[in-house]
Amino acid sequence: MVxxxxxxxxxxxxxxxxxxxxxxxxxxxxxRQVDQHLSSCAACRAELDELAQLNVQLHEVYAAQSExxxxxxxxxxxxxxxxxxxxxxxxxxxxxxxxxxxxxFRSLFAPRWAPALVVTLLxxxxxxxxxxxxxxxxxxxxxxxxxGAPTVRLRVVFQETxxxxxxxxxxxxxxxxxxxxxxxxxxxxxxxxxGDQAAAQKKVDVLRSQRESVRTVEPVTQ
Amino acid sequence: xxxxxxxxxSDPDLLAAVAASDAAAxxxxxxxxxxxxxxxxxxxxxDPTLAEEVVVDAMTAVWRGAGSFSRxxxxxxxxxxxxxxxxxxxxxxxxxxxxxxxxDEALEMPHAQESPAESVNRKQVTSLxxxxxxTLSREHQEVLxxxxxxxxxxxxxxxxxxxxxxxxxxxxxxxxxxxKHQLKQFGQGERV
Ligand SMILES: [Zn+2]
Numbered sequence: 001m002v003x004x005x006x007x008x009x010x011x012x013x014x015x016x017x018x019x020x021x022x023x024x025x026x027x028x029x030x031x032r033q034v035d036q037h038l039s040s041c042a043a044c045r046a047e048l049d050e051l052a053q054l055n056v057q058l059h060e061v062y063a064a065q066s067e068x069x070x071x072x073x074x075x076x077x078x079x080x081x082x083x084x085x086x087x088x089x090x091x092x093x094x095x096x097x098x099x100x101x102x103x104x105f106r107s108l109f110a111p112r113w114a115p116a117l118v119v120t121l122l123x124x125x126x127x128x129x130x131x132x133x134x135x136x137x138x139x140x141x142x143x144x145x146x147x148g149a150p151t152v153r154l155r156v157v158f159q160e161t162x163x164x165x166x167x168x169x170x171x172x173x174x175x176x177x178x179x180x181x182x183x184x185x186x187x188x189x190x191x192x193x194x195g196d197q198a199a200a201q202k203k204v205d206v207l208r209s210q211r212e213s214v215r216t217v218e219p220v221t222q
Numbered sequence: 223x224x225x226x227x228x229x230x231x232s233d234p235d236l237l238a239a240v241a242a243s244d245a246a247a248x249x250x251x252x253x254x255x256x257x258x259x260x261x262x263x264x265x266x267x268x269d270p271t272l273a274e275e276v277v278v279d280a281m282t283a284v285w286r287g288a289g290s291f292s293r294x295x296x297x298x299x300x301x302x303x304x305x306x307x308x309x310x311x312x313x314x315x316x317x318x319x320x321x322x323x324x325x326d327e328a329l330e331m332p333h334a335q336e337s338p339a340e341s342v343n344r345k346q347v348t349s350l351x352x353x354x355x356x357t358l359s360r361e362h363q364e365v366l367x368x369x370x371x372x373x374x375x376x377x378x379x380x381x382x383x384x385x386x387x388x389x390x391x392x393x394x395x396x397x398x399x400x401x402k403h404q405l406k407q408f409g410q411g412e413r414v
Binding site: 010015016017019020022023024025026050051054055057058059060061062064065066067068069071072073075076077079080081083084085 | 369402
């Protein structure tokens, strides 16, 4: 950007400080200097009036600005909760994402004896990984809901022994949401973002592999 | 411990707890900054969906990088710095450097608001200010927000934008002149 240098400049150096005189962040000596100048300069007083008026108008504009969707908070806090409860995840989350997906997938599910919660968290992390690799990050999650971007609907029955926490991290990790249920036979209809058939199949595979908390997974035919 | 426990804790102390991997402290910090960071990012990125992605990137970076915060700067400036960096990354990635959206919207600015200034109610003034603001460059919108809403000092803005303090002063001055000019164009000159 080029700042036009031929247009009117603040006539006095104190004039350039007025925005910060108004927001109260000037150093004490600067503030006194501006005070003193204002008492004898009508042009800068007029400038200050304009700034004060604009300040009010801008505040109203900013107050009326749109707020982020509730999905934003879920996305951030979900990810942080995941990292907080997975020991070492903070340092590992970067490089791990670059590993071969198949290799990583296998390494995750090989230890069948792993405690249920750990597996759930790992599965959830895998969900995040799949998610970022197929590039439907938050972008798609949002458009999915609004504009009919590709999603897959699955009919999921959870194990009776599955804890709420297990289910939540699984669903959050896969960036899914429950859209209906439970049905009379205890099934939930869940929606997951999936750009194509392969991505949808991955969601199904991840859910099915999670036997501790998921009993059955079936695509919903629409 | 949940986020309410951290209710009255100062920002730097919150960040210190976040650096020690306290998720509840992070949640509190997030609540304090979500809207501000999102709206700041929206002055740089006009696509709300992309802006949300940037906030996810930025706030998870805050979580992971809290330990690198030095108490010599304000927490807000530090967080905005990260958000700004992520926003420019996203703009580069998506090739959306230009101000086209704002300019397009400026062209669509209705000249229909021709009622006398005194009858223009507050809501309309806000809406006109909003329209006028959108015609400004990203840089101008950004500094106006940082001065008038975030109430940052010129030194803090200079640090955040990596530009000399004199440039900050000039930029804010021209941003204000430009906004005033646009408001005049839109028939709001009398009020400003
Ligand atoms: Zn003066």
